[in-house]
Amino acid sequence: MIGIGGMGVQFPRQRALLEYYRGLGHFVVAGGSYASLCPEQYAGLADTVICGEAERIWRRFCADFAAGSPRELYREEDMIDLGESPTPRFDLLQLSRYTTATLQFSRGCPYLCEFCDIIVMFGRKPRHKRLEQIARELDALRVLGVHKVFFVDDNLIGNRAVAKQLLRFLAEYQARHDYAFSFGTETSLNLAEDAELMQLMRAAGFRWTFIGIESPDEASLREMRKVQNMRADPLAAVERIHGHGIEVMAGFIVGFDNDTVATFQRQFDF
Incomplete structure (x- = not known):
């Protein structure tokens, strides 16, 4: 098969x-x-x-x-309780061929970006695994000699309160195991609004995050219904995240109805 x-x-x-x-x-x-x-x-x-x-x-x-x-x-017609999700068989992978291993804490995102299929597949109410499940997955990766882990959640901070619980747990786990892991993930730009959240991410060992900035043009952001990116200047938000020792990998999109030929230069200047 x-x-x-x-x-x-x-x-x-x-x-x-x-x-x-x-x-x-x-x-x-x-x-x-x-x-x-x-x-x-x-x-x-x-x-x-x-x-x-x-x-x-x-x-x-x-x-x-x-x-x-x-x-x-x-x-599958239902939304799965992630408590049912088993520990992946990482041991079946040829991990020497991977720079980074992946695991998932949550599914779903509260936002309404019109181009994104996440809320269609996983819903707008984030669901998450239990902390002991994450511990088992990290234990399995640690035994296999993995040091770089990508949390593939489409928005790790979709539920900030739960995300903070995870980050505190990860910081404790890292301290117990001599900071065995370097983490990366995906978040929304409003990470920059929460200093405690950024501090917790850094303390837990997160070195980078992917953020969909999409466009510096507010009209395009409004068109794509990504209003959460309009609350503050995006460059200032990125600088605040960098200031907490977290690198930003940014995603951009060109081709919205509002875009023109001039959009390419504006993206480049940004």
Whole structure:
């Protein structure tokens, strides 16, 4: 069995891989964000499509596959309680080929950015794992000699109160284990509004965060419904984050209806 997953922008490569492995006689399964949002695109390409969060439906698929009767489509209709999420089998990865390992604390984001599929897939109310689950995952990575970890949450601070609980826990964990890890993650720009949050991130060992700045143009931000980026000057916000020892990896988008040819130079100047 071969499983292939990815985002919409990666669909051509997914299609090529699915066709290749299926052509060799393998049973191929498609999953991930694009398969969850547009499962019809995989008709004729995959033997089975996993649509939605996988904690429950993957187990059902595996049981059906073992019994010789897998279905073409497995669809999760509910929002999963992340307390059900098992510790990943990191030991099955060739970790020497990875610069960074990944884990996830939460799913969902409270914002309404019109271009983003996160709230479609995971909802606007962030859900999170228990702290003991994160401890088990970090323990597993530490035993395997991993030192760089990327929290792949689409917005780690979607629920600030819960995020602060996590960060305090991570700071204690790091102190107990001689600061074994260097962390990175994804946050919204309003991280810069909360000095305590930035201090906690640094104390926990976060060295960088990806932030979707998207555009320096307020009209474009308003068009994309990313109003949380309009509360303060974005350069000043980035400087405040840098001032707490956290690097910012910024994402930008060009091509909104409000954009013009002049947008390219404005992005470059920013």
